[in-house]
C-alpha cells in the first residue's frame with residue numbers, strides 16, 4: 662500500500678483525477694465509508710480540493726481518505742428547489758465571469774449574482790467580455806457602459822476575442838501564477854479563450870447553433886489546467902442559472918461594494934434599503950450614484966429569487 666497526496670483536477674461525481682506533487686495524474690475514488698461534514702453538497706469532491714489517498718498493492722485506482730479543509734469555494738444551489746448545493750471549485754485565488762452581450766446574451770442579473778457570491782467568499786472577481794469581434798452599433802455602447810460600471814465598482818474588466826486573438830496578453834497577465842475559476846453561460850467562449858491563452862491545450866470548443874444562439878454544453882465537467890506561464894485555470898461547464906446558498910438577507914447589501922460604504926448612513930441600522938425612510942442607499946440611487954440595474958438585482962437577490970436566464974432577458 663502506498664500513500665500520496667495531490668490536487669483534484671477533474672471530478673466527475675464519484676471518480677476524479679488527482680495531480681500529485683510528483684506531477685503524476687492518478688484516478689481516484691472516495692473511500693467507501695467516507696463522510697463529509699458541513700455543507701450538503703451534490704458533489705463531495707470539487708476541483709481544487711487537496712486530498713490524500715492510498716493505493717492498495719496491485720491496484721491502480723487511488724482511494725481518497727482525506728480532504729484538506731478548503732480555504733474557500735464557489736458554490737451555487739444545485740437546482741431551483743434543492744437544499745443541496747453544488748461546489749463549482751475550491752481553493753481558488755480569483756473568480757472570473759465571462760460575459761457576452763449576444764450569442765448568448767448574459768444579463769446583469771447573472772453577472773451580479775456571480776459577483777455577490779464571490780464577494781461573500783472574499784474571492785477577488787474579474788469580468789471578461791468576450792466576442793468583441795461580434796458586436797456592433799448600440800451593443801458597443803452597452804458594452805462600454807457595463808465596463809465603466811463594473812470598473813467603477815472595483816472589478817477588473819477585459820475585452821477579448823478568443824477567435825481573433827484580441828486582448829489575450831492582458832488575460833495571460835491576469836491568470837499568471839494564480840488559480841483562476843472561469844465561469845459563464847454555455848457558448849460564451851470559455852474553452853475557446855483557454856485555447857487562445859495556451860494553444861497547446863487544444864480543448865474541445867462547441868458550436869453555437871439554432872434560433873436561441875446558445876451553446877450546447879461542450880464542456881461537461883470542471884477541469885483544472887496547468888498553465889505553462891504559471892498558474893492554473895479551471896474550465897467549467899456553462900451555467901444558465903445561479904441560486905445563492907445560505908444567504909443572510911441582512912448581509913447581501915454588504916456584497917455590493919457601492920452599498921457597503923453607504924449602509925451605515927441609513928437611518929435604521931437594520932435597513933433593508935427597500936422601503937425604509939432615511940435610506941442612504943435609496944438616496945444615492947435617486948441621485949444616480951448607484952446604478953439602477955445593480956439596485957434591481959440587489960432587490961431580486963434580497964427577495965431570494967432564483968435566477969434563470971430566459972431567452973430574451
Ligand SMILES: Nc1nc2c(ncn2[C@@H]2O[C@H](COP(=O)(O)OP(=O)(O)OP(=O)(O)O)[C@@H](O)[C@H]2O)c(=O)[nH]1
Pocket residue numbers: 791792793794795821822823824825845846847848849850851852853854865866867868869876877878879880881897898899900
Ligand atoms: N465570434 C466569436 N466566436 C467565438 C469567440 N470565442 C468563442 N467563440 C465561438 O463560440 C462557440 C462556443 O465556444 P466555447 O469555447 O465552446 O464556449 P464555452 O463557454 O466553453 O461553452 P460550454 O463548454 O458549453 O460551457 C464556438 O463556436 C466558438 O468558436 C469569439 O471571441 N468570437
Ligand SMILES: [Mg+2]
Pocket residue numbers: 851852853865879880896897898899
Ligand atoms: Mg467549454
Ligand SMILES: [Zn+2]
Pocket residue numbers: 924927928932933934935937939940941942943
Ligand atoms: Zn438603507
